[in-house]
Amino acid sequence: MMKKMMWLILMAALMAACQPVSQAAPSPTAGSAPINASPSNAAAPATKTIVVTYSVLGSIVKDLVGDRANVVVSMPNGQDPHEWEPSAKDIEVIMKADLIVQNGLGLEGGMEKTLQQAHDAGVKFFTASDHITVRHVGAGEGIPTGDPDQAVGAEDPHLWMDPVDMKSVVEALATQIKTDLGIDLSDRAKDLEGRLDALNQEISDKVKSLPDANRKLVTGHESMGYFAQQFGFKLVGAIIPSITSQAEVSASDLAALKKLIQDNQVKAIFTELGTPPAVAEAIGKETSVKVIELTTHSVPSDGSYFTFLRDLAQVIVDGLK
Numbered sequence: 001m002m003k004k005m006m007w008l009i010l011m012a013a014l015m016a017a018c019q020p021v022s023q024a025a026p027s028p029t030a031g032s033a034p035i036n037a038s039p040s041n042a043a044a045p046a047t048k049t050i051v052v053t054y055s056v057l058g059s060i061v062k063d064l065v066g067d068r069a070n071v072v073v074s075m076p077n078g079q080d081p082h083e084w085e086p087s088a089k090d091i092e093v094i095m096k097a098d099l100i101v102q103n104g105l106g107l108e109g110g111m112e113k114t115l116q117q118a119h120d121a122g123v124k125f126f127t128a129s130d131h132i133t134v135r136h137v138g139a140g141e142g143i144p145t146g147d148p149d150q151a152v153g154a155e156d157p158h159l160w161m162d163p164v165d166m167k168s169v170v171e172a173l174a175t176q177i178k179t180d181l182g183i184d185l186s187d188r189a190k191d192l193e194g195r196l197d198a199l200n201q202e203i204s205d206k207v208k209s210l211p212d213a214n215r216k217l218v219t220g221h222e223s224m225g226y227f228a229q230q231f232g233f234k235l236v237g238a239i240i241p242s243i244t245s246q247a248e249v250s251a252s253d254l255a256a257l258k259k260l261i262q263d264n265q266v267k268a269i270f271t272e273l274g275t276p277p278a279v280a281e282a283i284g285k286e287t288s289v290k291v292i293e294l295t296t297h298s299v300p301s302d303g304s305y306f307t308f309l310r311d312l313a314q315v316i317v318d319g320l321k
């Protein structure tokens, strides 16, 4: 009886604790003015807004721009850039941008219609992939699938995996911001480029601790090409060609991947956002290779590109030892 009473009291307390949460948030009044409207007339110089499509590129743009302009990232961090689609509100922000910074090469698949609309309306654009040497998917990389993004010769959009490529992006973007927005970021660009060089060196040094034979990557999808190229890894294969076509991965594709993992004596399988965990686990089990989660398309909690790439390299080096 006593126990039952205690239980009831506990339940009542829990329910009471829960209730304010569901009742506290008043439903927003439709059509009300945004509370956080920026005091644009208060700032001394006219504040420009730069819209960046996704978080990893957004981090670098924020590092470059500092408080010299507003930097807005369209996709919420952690969403898959290959998939995400903007809301009406997001589209409004994009259409009003003073400059849009995009990755290009089809990364922003779900945003392309909106970006085209902005382009047609005369919004200024900077495309990161215009300023690097684009990598093409090579023969023998990954498993053959019907996905055009993964076909041999396809342009690889994952350019943020190479800090030296990001350096080229920074240099070109600073030049364009000066031309388009009249903001001189040359000192900040120089500083950021130096930090990217240092990051590149740091990762190169870290990778040196791995024997050549261990530098083999199996990932969720073909996202590590630029990293592999820059830091001397071999791309052995990918579990799925992309999130949208995961259902198309056939038993024979997976059998081929398992054989590649065994033949190459791969030390770890890296899964990413969108990799079906059950498939990865099954491959890991059947090949006796460990499965490790890798963050490839979003920034960590501190929002820093530098932490992102440093952590990524560390997980890879630790996983392949």
Ligand SMILES: [Zn+2]
Residues within 6 Å of the ligand: 082, 158, 221, 222, 223, 297
């Ligand atoms: Zn990707």
